Amino acid sequence: MTATYSLRIISQEKQVYEGEVESLVAPGALGYLGVLAHHAPLLTSLTPGKISIRDARGDSREFRVEGGFLEVSAEEAVILTDQIQEESQS
Amino acid sequence: MPSLKHLRRRLRTVNSTKLITRAMRSVAASKMRRTQDRRDQIKPYANRLQKMVAHAAQSVGGEDQPLMQMRDDGKRLVVVVSSDSGLCGAFNNTVIRYAEDYVRSLSEEYEMYIIGKRAGSYFRKHGYPVKRALVDFKGNIVLDRILEAANEIKAAFLDEGFKAVDLIHNRAITAMAYKPQRERFLPLQEEELYSGLEEGASAPLLDYIFEPDAKTLLGELLPKFVETKIYYMFVDAFAAEHQARMLAMTTANENCIELIDALTLQMNKARQAAITTEITEIVGGAEALKG
Numbered sequence: 001m002t003a004t005y006s007l008r009i010i011s012q013e014k015q016v017y018e019g020e021v022e023s024l025v026a027p028g029a030l031g032y033l034g035v036l037a038h039h040a041p042l043l044t045s046l047t048p049g050k051i052s053i054r055d056a057r058g059d060s061r062e063f064r065v066e067g068g069f070l071e072v073s074a075e076e077a078v079i080l081t082d083q084i085q086e087e088s089q090s
Numbered sequence: 091m092p093s094l095k096h097l098r099r100r101l102r103t104v105n106s107t108k109l110i111t112r113a114m115r116s117v118a119a120s121k122m123r124r125t126q127d128r129r130d131q132i133k134p135y136a137n138r139l140q141k142m143v144a145h146a147a148q149s150v151g152g153e154d155q156p157l158m159q160m161r162d163d164g165k166r167l168v169v170v171v172s173s174d175s176g177l178c179g180a181f182n183n184t185v186i187r188y189a190e191d192y193v194r195s196l197s198e199e200y201e202m203y204i205i206g207k208r209a210g211s212y213f214r215k216h217g218y219p220v221k222r223a224l225v226d227f228k229g230n231i232v233l234d235r236i237l238e239a240a241n242e243i244k245a246a247f248l249d250e251g252f253k254a255v256d257l258i259h260n261r262a263i264t265a266m267a268y269k270p271q272r273e274r275f276l277p278l279q280e281e282e283l284y285s286g287l288e289e290g291a292s293a294p295l296l297d298y299i300f301e302p303d304a305k306t307l308l309g310e311l312l313p314k315f316v317e318t319k320i321y322y323m324f325v326d327a328f329a330a331e332h333q334a335r336m337l338a339m340t341t342a343n344e345n346c347i348e349l350i351d352a353l354t355l356q357m358n359k360a361r362q363a364a365i366t367t368e369i370t371e372i373v374g375g376a377e378a379l380k381g
Contacts, residue, residue, distance in 0.1 A: 010135045012321065013128075013233065029301045043145055044301035045310050069311065071142050078138050080314075 003037035004056045006076040009063070009084065016063070016084055020056040024077060026070050027051070035072055042072040046081065062087040094364060097357040104353060108346035114177065115339035121229055122332035128231045129325045136318050140286030143311050147283035149304040156248055157312045158278045164253035165199045167221070167246050168192070169275070170213075171259035171327040172206035174228050178335035181260060181268070182208040188270035189258045193218065201252075203243060205324075221246070229328045233321075240320040244313060247276045257320075259327035266337065268330040275319070278312065 002022050009017040024035045027049030035042075046068040053061045068081025092100075152158045170189045172182045186209050193200055201221040204210045210223030224239055246252045255276035260268045300307055 008134075008138075010138060012132055012135050012318070014131055015134065029306075033301075040299055041297060042299040042301070043142060043304075043307060044299075045307055069139075069142055069307075069314075071138070071145070080135060080138055080142070 005037040005039075007053065007079070008076065009051075009079040009081065011081055011084055016081075016086075017053070017061075021053050021077075022056060022058070023054045025050075025052040026079065027065070028070065035070075035077055039072050039077075041074065042070070044070050046070055046079070050087070051079070051084075092356070092360070094357065094360045097353060097360055101350065101353045101357060104346055104349050108343060108350065111339045111343040111346060115336055115343060118178075118332045118336040118339060122329060122336055125229070125231060125325060125329040125332055129322075129329060132318070132321060132325065136322060137286065139311070139315055139318055142286075143308065143315050144284050144286040145298060146300065146304045146308040146311055148287075149298060149300065150308060152278070152280050152283055152308075154305070155278075155309060155312055157244075157276060157316060158280070160277055161251075161253040164251045165201055166196060167203055167243070167252040167255045168200050169203045169243060169255060169257045169259075170205065170209050171257075171323065172204070172209035173328075173331045174207045174225055176208065177338060178331060179338035179341075181331055181334035181338075182206070184268075185209065185258065185260050185270045186212050188272070189213075190218075192256075192258065192272060203246070205239065205327075227324075227328070229331050231325060231328060236321050236324050237317060239324075240317040243276075243320060244316055257323055259323055260330040260334075261326050262330040262333050265333070268334055273323075276316070278316070 004020040004022050007017065007019060007021045007024060008015065022036070025032055026035070027047045028044040029047060030044070032049070033044070046065055048066050049064075051063040051065055053063075055061070064085045064087055065079075065081050066083035068079060068084070071078050071080075168189065170185065172185050176182065189202075189209065190213075193202070201219045202213055203221050204213060204223040205225075205227065207223075207225045210220065210225055213220050214223070222242065224235075227235065243255060247255055254274070257273045257275045258270060260270050262268045298304075
């Protein structure tokens with residue numbers, strides 16, 4: 001089984017997502033980056049783009065963001081954003 | 091003794107006041123709950139943001155950040171949060187008096203940035219330098235408008251040459267009491283950057299990856315940090331406002347009930363007296379006819 005880590009996506013108005021995920025792809029300041037479990041500590045700003053999540057059960061979800069910040073620490077990954085919208089599954 | 095008719099009319103008035111105060115109390119209570127929810131919602135965001143700021147600041151420090159720049163010349167901007175409507179006890183008076191004392195004690199030039207009709211009209215009327223007064227929030231948290239205010243306050247410091255920004259607002263300290271308080275807001279203080287750190291995590295995180303780099307990141311994080319703090323201030327002040335109104339209305343409602351009791355008693359007495367007089371007259375009349 002693939003290792004997972006916990007991810008939280010928080011906007012100013014609510015918690016958008018919380019759960020165990022396998023992988024995360026986000027539009028970082030220097031281009032899209034992927035985060036798997038045991039990633040090195042990281043702090044980056046986000047550019048407008050798509051966030052893709054693959055959760056512990058193997059389901060994927062996608063969100064559209066207009067900017068924000070992503071921090072990966074030893075315990076968890078956190079995304080702070082003001083404008084985020086879940087994209088409908090296609 | 092007031093006439094029966096007069097008493098009846100007063101009783102009716104007080105009764106409707108009782109109903110109105112009860113309704114206003116419920117409205118204030120539900121608004122207060124909603125505002126407190128907003129405060130709970132912003133908390134995790136604010137905490138995380140504070141941590142990120144701390145992590146980036148640990149790596150580069152706060153040098154050259156525009157929002158932290160100390161300047162010797164320029165005016166001071168005093169932000170005051172009051173409410174748009176009254177009927178909330180001494181809520182507005184308290185914060186207005188506190189702000190007035192403060193600006194009077196200032197030896198430097200200042201301008202005021204005011205939120206809420208009450209303080210706005212007071213300071214305008216008394217000739218204080220009001221840069222801007224935002225009204226009609228009506229105690230509701232409207233994110234867009236708050237961010238607009240945050241941007242204006244930020245811009246005053248960054249572009250218009252204000253050297254410092256203070257925030258004055260009421261804050262609820264217990265469920266029954268609130269207190270005005272003043273915060274030195276801008277320029278941001280160095281130690282404020284590190285307030286998000288956990289205990290014992292003072293060692294710099296050398297192995298952190300920053301993209302693009304810590305300084306640029308901090309430059310992007312700080313404006314958000316400032317916005318969030320202003321948002322928090324609004325939520326805090328509005329929660330205190332609804333709480334004060336709820337309290338004022340509860341007291342008013344209780345007073346109405348007492349007054350109704352007293353008036354009812356008086357009315358019954360008056361009615362009894364009227365009946366007694368009538369009977370005495372009738373009996374007296376009958377006696378006279380017999381005579």
